[in-house]
Amino acid sequence: MTAAVTPAPRRRPGTWRRTTGRVLTHVGVVVVVLYCLAPFYWMVVSAFRRPDDQFDNAPLPSQWSVRNFSAVFKPGVGFGRALLNSVVVAGFTTAITLIVGTVTAYALARLRFRFKNAVLGMVIATSMFPGISLIIPLLKLFSDIGWINTYQAMILPTLSFALPLAVWNLTAFFRQMPFELEQAAMVDGCTRGEAFRKIIIPLAAPGVFTTAILTFIAAWNEFIIALSMVNKKEMQTATVSISKFTGAYGFDQPFGTQMAAGVIVTVPLVIIVLIFQRRIIAGLSAGGVK
Amino acid sequence: MTTTTTAGPAAARRRRRGDVQGSGRLAATLLSPTFIVLALVVGYPVISAFRESLYQRGQGLDAQGFVVQGDKFVGLRNYTDIFTGPNSDAFWNAFWNTTFFTVVTVVLETVLGVAMALVMHRAFRGRGLVRASILVPWAIPTVVSGLLWRWVFQADGVANAIIGKQVLWTTEGFHAKLAVIIADTWKTAPFVGLLVLAGLQVIPREVHEAARVDGAGAWHSFWRITLPMVKPVLLVAVLFRLLDVLRMFDLPAVLIGLHKDSVETLTMIAYDEATNLRYGPAAAYATILFVYVAVVAYTFVKLLGADIIGDMRQTRASRPARPKRKPLAAAREVAA
Numbered sequence A: 001m002t003a004a005v006t007p008a009p010r011r012r013p014g015t016w017r018r019t020t021g022r023v024l025t026h027v028g029v030v031v032v033v034l035y036c037l038a039p040f041y042w043m044v045v046s047a048f049r050r051p052d053d054q055f056d057n058a059p060l061p062s063q064w065s066v067r068n069f070s071a072v073f074k075p076g077v078g079f080g081r082a083l084l085n086s087v088v089v090a091g092f093t094t095a096i097t098l099i100v101g102t103v104t105a106y107a108l109a110r111l112r113f114r115f116k117n118a119v120l121g122m123v124i125a126t127s128m129f130p131g132i133s134l135i136i137p138l139l140k141l142f143s144d145i146g147w148i149n150t151y152q153a154m155i156l157p158t159l160s161f162a163l164p165l166a167v168w169n170l171t172a173f174f175r176q177m178p179f180e181l182e183q184a185a186m187v188d189g190c191t192r193g194e195a196f197r198k199i200i201i202p203l204a205a206p207g208v209f210t211t212a213i214l215t216f217i218a219a220w221n222e223f224i225i226a227l228s229m230v231n232k233k234e235m236q237t238a239t240v241s242i243s244k245f246t247g248a249y250g251f252d253q254p255f256g257t258q259m260a261a262g263v264i265v266t267v268p269l270v271i272i273v274l275i276f277q278r279r280i281i282a283g284l285s286a287g288g289v290k
Numbered sequence B: 001m002t003t004t005t006t007a008g009p010a011a012a013r014r015r016r017r018g019d020v021q022g023s024g025r026l027a028a029t030l031l032s033p034t035f036i037v038l039a040l041v042v043g044y045p046v047i048s049a050f051r052e053s054l055y056q057r058g059q060g061l062d063a064q065g066f067v068v069q070g071d072k073f074v075g076l077r078n079y080t081d082i083f084t085g086p087n088s089d090a091f092w093n094a095f096w097n098t099t100f101f102t103v104v105t106v107v108l109e110t111v112l113g114v115a116m117a118l119v120m121h122r123a124f125r126g127r128g129l130v131r132a133s134i135l136v137p138w139a140i141p142t143v144v145s146g147l148l149w150r151w152v153f154q155a156d157g158v159a160n161a162i163i164g165k166q167v168l169w170t171t172e173g174f175h176a177k178l179a180v181i182i183a184d185t186w187k188t189a190p191f192v193g194l195l196v197l198a199g200l201q202v203i204p205r206e207v208h209e210a211a212r213v214d215g216a217g218a219w220h221s222f223w224r225i226t227l228p229m230v231k232p233v234l235l236v237a238v239l240f241r242l243l244d245v246l247r248m249f250d251l252p253a254v255l256i257g258l259h260k261d262s263v264e265t266l267t268m269i270a271y272d273e274a275t276n277l278r279y280g281p282a283a284a285y286a287t288i289l290f291v292y293v294a295v296v297a298y299t300f301v302k303l304l305g306a307d308i309i310g311d312m313r314q315t316r317a318s319r320p321a322r323p324k325r326k327p328l329a330a331a332r333e334v335a336a
Helices: A016-047 A068-073 A079-110 A114-126 A131-144 A153-174 A179-187 A193-222 A224-229 A239-241 A253-277 A279-286 B009-014 B023-052 B076-082 B088-122 B127-139 B142-153 B158-163 B174-201 B205-213 B218-246 B252-254 B268-277 B279-304 B324-334
Strands: B055-057 B072-074
Touching: A016 A253, A016 B127, A016 B142, A016 B174, A079 A114, A079 A153, A079 A193, A079 A239, A079 B023, A114 A153, A114 B009, A114 B023, A114 B142, A131 A153, A131 A224, A131 B205, A131 B268, A131 B279, A153 A193, A153 A224, A153 B023, A153 B072, A179 A193, A193 A253, A193 B072, A193 B324, A224 A239, A224 B268, A239 B142, A253 A279, A253 B127, A253 B142, A279 B023, A279 B127, A279 B174, B009 B205, B023 B279, B055 B252, B055 B279, B072 B205, B076 B088, B076 B279, B088 B127, B088 B174, B088 B268, B088 B279, B127 B174, B142 B158, B142 B174, B174 B218, B205 B218, B218 B268
Parallel strands: none
Antiparallel strands: B055 B072
């Protein structure tokens, strides 16, 4: 950006241009970090305020309090059950997705067959379909067969985007493994199935694990399906439950409680993400999906 | 996992890298579980939505207040009602809202995402911190981020405190659109940044050095080298963002609310019809959105040549992924 000033002789460190470049980069780093974390920070801080000074805009609570958190788990709210429901839905979705997706991804990554590009294209295309066009007929179908307010009514539609995502990621991971390993195993007398079980799966474990995290997060964050398929409070997932929190005083939106619930829903994800950040970034970049 | 090979070990042993025989059948066996699931949860609903959109519910409630069974076939009337009927205003409003959100947020997210990626790429100190923090908006559920921004944007909230004005962000009006755009951009620009960063990292350092030796300035080398070389990655990221915003629901629904003209999107209007048990019109809205998304995706891929399958493409000649020769060659041309 400051290039035109001096042609910056090569190999002499510490020129003016480089210094400004470095300063700009540092400023950029600070800006990006603030951009990403400031709203999140605000949620955490607001959650820890006392309900009395909830509307205080000070950067730190004048008095820290966990009353918002205890309000989240008040018996009438049913948030504990909602968390459990989220775990069940996201957990089952992840498990089914991985079992079905691993097999398909193996074929897509390791076998040669006709129409492979078409198959890949179809898998990726299905993940782009707008959710609502799947939800409406399924909502009608599930009403007819009495599946409203059941776990399967949430899990099955969630597969529609979780499965393509997982197949895509797993295919990328399987492709990275050297083919020789499998061939060596097959030369040594393994069948293809054995080679898959004994060689590929253990080696692919990190990739499968990353995909599991990504799928779980996607399913955990899902909203419109859970909102449509359930009208009983006990079956609501955490995201739906938070959005429907009602205040103690009628029309007031209980922001403090919602922020506390938001922290409870988000912080486990953030911790997982921070622990596995390298893998997740690799997974997101390899898959390039969602 | 239970589907072991259908061919015997002898046949398997004979297969080599190319393994052509039997591979198709094995592939079909392995692919079928996914295709069965996708046919059930995607294929059937899409077709069924289209069928549904050609029907209307019977006369509604009977004397006892029960829903009368039996839909009647109305042909394209649901569609003509949507486009030109008495409620067509609501549709066109939702259509323009959706389009407006899509264009504005995708442009903002692309620009910010590329900027973030450049910063992350250059940063050596604090790199881990940036990477960690950039994943935070991505990991937060959209619903929670909607509530979070609703809290930030409420009347005596921190946003108004910072700008020193009293804007009622979450009421009807252009500011509501703005609030949605800000919240969406906050959540997804880092994600675009992450993908673009992956693209930046495969550009060999020498390319930029060569350009600098040849006297290219920072701006010039960004436009002529960096951008063309991350273009494939960027296009895919933009495509995913496009398709995601086109079906936006969670964020405006939670941040502003349902039934708000300023932010009502096509998904919201379809959802609303469905929750009022007007499945026919709801399915018609959903089908229109589906077609809209398909057209945008198709146009984008055809016009700009976004290669979604990318390295996974099966090339006819050889097995390994395409070498990254094309962008490199292009860069060499520019640098030369």
